[in-house]
Amino acid sequence: MIPASTRYVRAASLEEALEALAEDDATALAGGQSLVSVMKLRLARPSLVVDIGRLDLAGLDVREGELRIGALTTWADIARAAELRRPALAALAECAAGIGDLQIRNRGTIGGGLAHADPASDMPAVVLALGARLVVRSTDGERVVDASEFFLGPFRSSVGEQELLTEVVVPLPPPGSGSAYAAVDHPASGFALAGAAALVRPDGSRSLALTGVGVRGNAFLLPDDEDPEAAIASAGIYGDRVAPAPYRQHLAVVVVQRALDRARSRAEEDVTWQA
Numbered sequence: 001m002i003p004a005s006t007r008y009v010r011a012a013s014l015e016e017a018l019e020a021l022a023e024d025d026a027t028a029l030a031g032g033q034s035l036v037s038v039m040k041l042r043l044a045r046p047s048l049v050v051d052i053g054r055l056d057l058a059g060l061d062v063r064e065g066e067l068r069i070g071a072l073t074t075w076a077d078i079a080r081a082a083e084l085r086r087p088a089l090a091a092l093a094e095c096a097a098g099i100g101d102l103q104i105r106n107r108g109t110i111g112g113g114l115a116h117a118d119p120a121s122d123m124p125a126v127v128l129a130l131g132a133r134l135v136v137r138s139t140d141g142e143r144v145v146d147a148s149e150f151f152l153g154p155f156r157s158s159v160g161e162q163e164l165l166t167e168v169v170v171p172l173p174p175p176g177s178g179s180a181y182a183a184v185d186h187p188a189s190g191f192a193l194a195g196a197a198a199l200v201r202p203d204g205s206r207s208l209a210l211t212g213v214g215v216r217g218n219a220f221l222l223p224d225d226e227d228p229e230a231a232i233a234s235a236g237i238y239g240d241r242v243a244p245a246p247y248r249q250h251l252a253v254v255v256v257q258r259a260l261d262r263a264r265s266r267a268e269e270d271v272t273w274q275a
Contacts, residue, residue, distance in 0.1 A: 004039070006049050008049045009048065009049075009050055009051065013055070014137065021138075022138075022139055022162050023048055025047040027044065027050065028050050028052050030072055031107040031109040032112075034116040034118070052072070057167070060077075060083045062083050062172070066169050067089060067169070069092075071110060071111025071165050071166050071168065072109050073110050074109055075097075075099045075106075075108050075113075078110060079096040087267065087269045088173040088177035090178070090180060091129065091180050091259075095122045095126045096110075098183065098185075099123070111166070114127065114134065115157050118154075119212065120186075120211065122192055122195050124209075124218060125195055125210060126179075126197040127168060128148060129179065130179065131171055134146075134158075136159055136166070137163065137164050138160065138163040139162070153217050153218060173270075175270060176202030176271045178262070178263040178268070179198060180198050180260075180263040181195065182255045182259040183211075183255055192211055192212035193248060193251055194213050194251035196209065196256040196258070197259060198259035199263060201267075206260070208231075209221050210222065210232070210256070213248050213251075214237070215238045222235070229253050232252045232253055
């Protein structure tokens with residue numbers, strides 16, 4: 001299907017992009033891998049598309065105890081980033097390497113993917129488990145949103161209509177930590193039937209997040225003081241004709257265990273890792 005008629009502007013600066021987005025019914029175009037699809041289906045009919053693809057919002061940087069990822073960093077760049085060779089951050093690269101196909105990884109961006117808030121997307125579970133913060137800009141200034149408060153429901157994030165997600169900030173886990181992402185994908189779409197991200201710290205504490213399974217939509221954290229299988233059983237698992245709820249619940253248990261096992265193994269490697 002052909003998208004509905006719309007106006008298009010390519011922003012040359014962040015300020016220009018924010019000014020254009022202040023117009024009613026304007027939307028940002030990053031890599032286009034999510035927006036163009038829903039526009040073709042006429043599920044989105046913006047009056048103005050603001051192309052932000054050439055803004056200086058890409059790249060990874062480690063400083064002052066944080067990993068900062070520009071919103072326009074592609075999945076492919078995240079998958080091969082040297083900054084993510086550290087076992088404690090490995091879940092980010094591991095997740096990005098499995099998103100979509102080659103074209104999607106080369107064009108799709110972390111900011112666009114997170115703001116799109118697809119309930120079956122992979123990266124939301126990782127940013128939740130790693131305790132990330134999301135930096136959002138508008139003409140009124142900047143605000144920072146914890147990942148735990150960023151996802152509001154299926155295809156709904158806390159990025160307002162006149163705002164841009166500009167950066168993902170991940171606090172560096174303590175030395176001796178390990179992280180991992182594991183998923184079982186739909187054989188046709190490649191989206192997660194169940195996906196899990198795990199962060200294991202040297203003191204034995206952990207953070208676990210699930211995606212693709214919640215009846216409330218979006219990824220969510222599991223209680224860190226509860227047995228994972230029991231927590232999954234009480235979480236309310238989504239079912240459909242592809243994966244009924246009991247089967248999806250079983251998949252959730254499986255991917256959590258896989259992610260935990262890999263994260264624990266990587267935690268041992270992280271002790272000797274040098275930044």
